[in-house]
Amino acid sequence: QKEVEQNSGPLSVPEGAIASLNCTYSDRGSQSFFWYRQYSGKSPELIMFIYSNGDKEDGRFTAQLNKASQYVSLLIRDSQPSDSATYLCAVAYSGAGSYQLTFGKGTKLSVIP
């Protein structure tokens, strides 16, 4: 069973601080990693994806991947109250002609004004 683990939180940070969200995964063969944001009662929306070891930055968001440690993280700089949501880590598995994402249960982030 391929697993994706996240701390469920809630993670509370003050406005303007850096929020750090972490995710570990079980399958060393995984190649693609995604972060989705989900507001309460809404569907997930893609924030970032990362394929290679290292950092990938997009605006206030930075994804970090360490395949040797099977660890992926998301940093949110200058956190805003509008960032308050649940963040889902997803890991892609492919093989035998199929492709699917396995999701963690999500970390709930609360940004305090």
Next chain:
Amino acid sequence: DGGITQSPKYLFRKEGQNVTLSCEQNLNHDAMYWYRQDPGQGLRLIYYSQIVNDFQKGDIAEGYSVSREKKESFPLTVTSAQKNPTAFYLCASSNWNSGNTIYFGEGSWLTVV
């Protein structure tokens, strides 16, 4: 606008009744997926389809059925055999040309009454 359309947004089902959730996409994506989300839980894969006229069971397929007669359509039927169907259902699609990023529809809320 391109996107994934799910309907209905809210649906109530009586005990012993089958219901069908619609999912249509105009993104020209080859792959389509159905996920289920329960409160405070991550997304669990019900069924997925990589091409027309072909689909595979996900992790929780029991009590559900799908069809993929057209590239743009992937309806999900929740049968009476599904004993605990109350959940948030999410349809998604992806394509090799878009880096296999999975995009979601707005979701359908199903409640058993």
